[in-house]
Each structure stands twice: as C-alpha cells, then as structure tokens.
Amino acid sequence: MPRAPTTADPFNAIAEPRRRDILTLLADEEWPVTDIAERLRIGQPSVSKHLRVLLDVGLVDVRREGRQAYYRTNATQIKAIHDWTRRFERYWTHQLLRIKARAEGRTSTTP
Amino acid sequence: MPRAPTTADPFNAIAEPRRRDILTLLADEEWPVTDIAERLRIGQPSVSKHLRVLLDVGLVDVRREGRQAYYRTNATQIKAIHDWTRRFERYWTHQLLRIKARAEGRTSTTP
DNA sequence: TTGACGTATTCCGTTATGGGAATATGTTTG
DNA sequence: CAAACATATTCCCATAACGGAATACGTCAA
Numbered sequence: 001m002p003r004a005p006t007t008a009d010p011f012n013a014i015a016e017p018r019r020r021d022i023l024t025l026l027a028d029e030e031w032p033v034t035d036i037a038e039r040l041r042i043g044q045p046s047v048s049k050h051l052r053v054l055l056d057v058g059l060v061d062v063r064r065e066g067r068q069a070y071y072r073t074n075a076t077q078i079k080a081i082h083d084w085t086r087r088f089e090r091y092w093t094h095q096l097l098r099i100k101a102r103a104e105g106r107t108s109t110t111p
Numbered sequence: 112m113p114r115a116p117t118t119a120d121p122f123n124a125i126a127e128p129r130r131r132d133i134l135t136l137l138a139d140e141e142w143p144v145t146d147i148a149e150r151l152r153i154g155q156p157s158v159s160k161h162l163r164v165l166l167d168v169g170l171v172d173v174r175r176e177g178r179q180a181y182y183r184t185n186a187t188q189i190k191a192i193h194d195w196t197r198r199f200e201r202y203w204t205h206q207l208l209r210i211k212a213r214a215e216g217r218t219s220t221t222p
Numbered sequence: 223t224t225g226a227c228g229t230a231t232t233c234c235g236t237t238a239t240g241g242g243a244a245t246a247t248g249t250t251t252g
Numbered sequence: 253c254a255a256a257c258a259t260a261t262t263c264c265c266a267t268a269a270c271g272g273a274a275t276a277c278g279t280c281a282a
Contacts, residue, residue: 002267003114003239004126015115015126016270020195027202033229046271048230067228067279075202082196084131089193091138091186113237114269127240144259157241159260178249178258 007056010077014059018042019050023073026060030072118167121188125170129153130161134184137171141183 006012014020021040025031031039037047051071054060059077063070117123125131132151136142142150148158162182165171170188174181 001240002265003117003269004128005268006114011128011131012126015123017115017122018270020122024198027199034227043272044229045231045273049270052230069229073199073202075199078196078199079203081192082200085189085193085196087135088138088184088186088189091184092190112270112272113235114239116238117240129240145257154242155259156243156261160240163260180259 006053010057010059010081013053013057014078014081016050016053018046019054019059022047022050022054022071023059023078026071026073027075030063030070032068032070036071117164121168121170121192124164124168125189125192127161127164129157130165130170133158133161133165133182134170134189137182137184138186141174141181143179143181147182 004012006016014023018040022036025036025039033044033047033051036042036051037044040047042050051060051062055062055071057077059074060071061074063072115123117127125134129151133147136147136150144158144162145155147153147162148155151158153161162171162173166173166182168188170185171182172185174183
C-alpha cells in the first residue's frame with residue numbers, strides 16, 4: 001500500500017512546504033494564480049497543481065472572474081489539524097517544565 | 112522531484128494516520144512494540160517501521176531494556192505543527208462567526 | 223477571427239511509500 | 253548451547269508524488 005494521496009486529508013496536503021507557504025499567503029486576502037507564482041517564486045503550473053490539491057481537500061476556495069481565478073485560504077480544515085495537535089499541548093508544557101527544573105538542579109516532582 | 116520523505120519533518124511524519132494513532136497512544140505512557148501492535152491491531156513489522164520514522168523525526172523517544180524497547184511520544188516536535196496551525200486560529204473563528212451570522216439572517220458586518 | 227493572456231492539464235523521470243512475509247539481530251531462559 | 257522471545261530489517265510491488273516543459277482550454281481585446 002503506497003502513501004496516501006496528498007488529497008486524502010489536510011494532514012497529507014500540508015505536508016508539502018510550498019503548500020503551507022501558499023496557505024499562509026492566501027490567509028489574509030485572495031490572489032490570482034500568477035501573483036502567487038511570482039510572490040513565492042514557483043512556476044505557474046506547479047502553483048496550479050498545488051492549488052488543485054488544496055482545493056480538493058477544501059483548504060482553499062476559488063472565485064472565478066473572467067480568465068482569472070482568485071484563491072483564498074479556507075482555514076476551517078486547518079482547525080482539524082490544530083485540534084489534533086492541541087491534545088498534546090500539556091505534554092510539551094510539562095516537558096519544558098521538566099527541562100527547566102533539571103536546569104535549575106531540582107526535580108520536576110519537587111517544584 | 113518526488114514527495115519529501117516521511118522522515119523529512121514532523122509534518123510529513125504525521126501525515127500517516129497510523130502514526131498519529133501511535134503518537135496518541137504513547138502520549139501518556141511508554142509502551143513496548145508488541146503492545147502497541149496489539150492495541151492498534153497493526154503488524155509488528157509495520158509498527159517498528161512507523162516507530163523508526165517517528166524516531167528519526169524526534170516524535171518519540173526510546174528506552175531500551177533488555178530485549179524490549181519502550182517508546183514514548185516526545186511532543187516537542189508536535190509543537191512546531193501546533194504553532195503553524197495556530198496562526199490561522201482567528202480565521203476559522205471569523206469564518207464561524209460569518210456562518211453563524213448568515214444563519215441568523217444578518218451580515219457579518221452588522222453584528 | 224486572430225492573437226494574447228491566465229489557468230489547467232498532460233507527459234516525462236526519479237524517488238519513496240506502506241503492508242505482509244520472511245529473515246536477521248539481539249536478549250533471556252532452561 | 254539451544255530454544256524462545258522482542259524488535260528490526262529486507263524484499264517485493266502497486267501507487268503516486270513533484271518539478272519542468274509542452275500543451276490544452278477558456279476568455280478578453282483588437
């Protein structure tokens with residue numbers, strides 16, 4: 001069984017750094033494809049392909065106007081990832097506390 | 112250029128659902144490989160391979176004791192993902208407000 | 223209509239996946 | 253030492269990624 005397609009879910013979609021860049025860029029305002037390509041220094045076909053993936057997963061929305069396509073981040077899908085990671089929030093907090101405690105020469109159980 | 116290896120970074124590593132399951136299981140306490148396989152109904156070699164990926168990325172720690180290897184989630188790497196998603200927090204909040212407003216028959220600009 | 227423009231898709235080629243089965247490595251026990 | 257046990261690795265294979273180049277579409281302008 002090969003790796004799941006990038007369009008399988010938001011987790012797979014955001015694994016690609018450039019797609020994360022695109023999502024960040026499109027968070028505040030919509031942009032047409034060419035502008036995205038210019039700003040991020042990516043070839044237009046690549047941008048189109050990345051946007052295709054993001055669109056399939058629902059991470060972006062499109063607004064077609066004439067021959068241009070304005071894309072914009074739809075953050076609701078990112079929430080799913082955020083919610084998953086949030087369950088570990090207390091662990092890295094504890095880890096930090098432990099590290100801090102060790103650095104100060106005392107154990108985490110005796111604060 | 113193919114897709115980045117799963118060991119490239121935590122984003123790629125957690126794209127696989129079973130690896131997320133493993134991380135969730137190992138969050139509270141350490142477990143040996145066989146126990147993980149039993150609890151999650153995955154073959155032992157598969158578990159070992161997933162753990163290998165997670166270990167390379169630093170998402171788990173190991174404690175070897177005799178012939179057993181106790182793995183445990185190291186959540187500090189998950190924080191990187193959490194931090195990235197957190198930057199979009201306000202967007203889905205706004206989106207929800209917009210949806211709610213629309214459902215109540217008023218625009219988001221006139222709350 | 224023809225041509226220019228903006229976007230999307232297709233065709234490469236290289237690389238990696240994840241599962242199962244078999245096997246290798248290392249450790250404990252009798 | 254040999255057998256049992258725990259874990260790791262290798263082999264096999266179908267699937268798919270990503271980038272770049274070329275090309276196909278759809279739309280707008282002259």
